[in-house]
Amino acid sequence: MVTTSATDLLKKVRKIEIKTRVLSHQIFAGEYHSAFKGRGMAFSEVREYRYGDDVRNMDWNVTARLRAPYVKVFEEERELTVVLMIDISRSGLFGTSAMTKREQIAEISAVLSFSAILNNDKVGALFFSDKVEKFIPPKKGRSHLLHIIREIIEYKPLSDGTDIGEALRFLTGAIKKKCTAFLLSDMLDVHPDGTPRYEDALKVAANRHDLSVIRVHDPRERAIPDVGLVHVKDSESGAGAWINTSSRKVRSRYSEWFRTVEESSRHLFNKYHVDSVDIATDEDYVKSLLALFNMR
Numbered sequence: 001m002v003t004t005s006a007t008d009l010l011k012k013v014r015k016i017e018i019k020t021r022v023l024s025h026q027i028f029a030g031e032y033h034s035a036f037k038g039r040g041m042a043f044s045e046v047r048e049y050r051y052g053d054d055v056r057n058m059d060w061n062v063t064a065r066l067r068a069p070y071v072k073v074f075e076e077e078r079e080l081t082v083v084l085m086i087d088i089s090r091s092g093l094f095g096t097s098a099m100t101k102r103e104q105i106a107e108i109s110a111v112l113s114f115s116a117i118l119n120n121d122k123v124g125a126l127f128f129s130d131k132v133e134k135f136i137p138p139k140k141g142r143s144h145l146l147h148i149i150r151e152i153i154e155y156k157p158l159s160d161g162t163d164i165g166e167a168l169r170f171l172t173g174a175i176k177k178k179c180t181a182f183l184l185s186d187m188l189d190v191h192p193d194g195t196p197r198y199e200d201a202l203k204v205a206a207n208r209h210d211l212s213v214i215r216v217h218d219p220r221e222r223a224i225p226d227v228g229l230v231h232v233k234d235s236e237s238g239a240g241a242w243i244n245t246s247s248r249k250v251r252s253r254y255s256e257w258f259r260t261v262e263e264s265s266r267h268l269f270n271k272y273h274v275d276s277v278d279i280a281t282d283e284d285y286v287k288s289l290l291a292l293f294n295m296r
Contacts, residue, residue: 045073080121080180081138083209084109085167086152087185089129090160090235096220097282104216104281105184106152111289112182113145121180123148130161130236132170138179160236164189168201172208180210187215187265194260196268206272212292213269213276222258224251 046059049069062070086109092102109125116123117140124138125148134155136148164185171181189197196202205211224245233240243250269276277292279285
């Protein structure tokens with residue numbers, strides 16, 4: 001017998017599947033194929049030399065044996081290994097518009113997954129908070145893809161915090177060959193001054209893998225509204241405090257800090273040649289994803 005919660009889950013999975021599969025087929029498949037290349041050129045066959053062939057591809061052993069010029073033919077290896085690095089820390093439950101950050105991440109992850117499957121790529125998922133919560137090794141197929149989507153919707157993390165560096169180090173250790181990795185997070189893993197805590201791990205991962213960052217944020221995170229004296233609580237650490245949101249100085253300092261967080265992360269991505277895009281929970285992610293693909 002299927003429980004009510006299980007029925008609701010299946011409905012959510014089906015809804016996301018229908019929406020994101022259509023987007024992948026109609027919009028993203030071609031751009032994804034063009035943007036994310038294979039591992040390089042792989043040997044395909046040997047054939048007789050034709051006028052215009054590159055002499056550097058001559059197969060001299062076959063040429064000598066058959067006493068006629070033969071060349072090696074290469075084809076691009078299209079198959080990729082795609083890993084979705086999904087932030088499931090407690091801050092992802094925040095949302096003041098149509099959806100939470102985690103719900104937005106779930107849809108974007110599904111779109112990327114369907115695009116990868118259409119390209120015959122393997123897809124895996126790494127769920128992290130302040131530790132690696134779960135790793136689903138890359139595989140092909142619709143059932144595997146739906147398993148990943150179910151986990152994105154249903155999985156309840158054991159920890160509340162965020163450690164992006166830990167997730168990046170796990171990726172570097174677990175995936176030995178070069179992969180295409182998408183880091184989906186609000187990227188709120190910073191020092192008190194707003195600078196990222198994950199620079200060293202990002203540097204290593206970006207050098208080994210084809211890494212892209214999709215930063216999902218809520219529009220309310222950029223500025224504090226004037227609503228008087230309120231008690232605020234950090235969803236990850238549990239720390240709380242009273243603040244006077246009517247104070248222009250308080251609101252200004254917070255906005256400056258958040259700008260520092262955004263600017264510091266962008267500087268880091270540029271420094272290590274990591275493609276990135278910002279997507280708000282109240283905006284259509286289609287244009288932003290296309291922009292990310294077109295960067296490449």
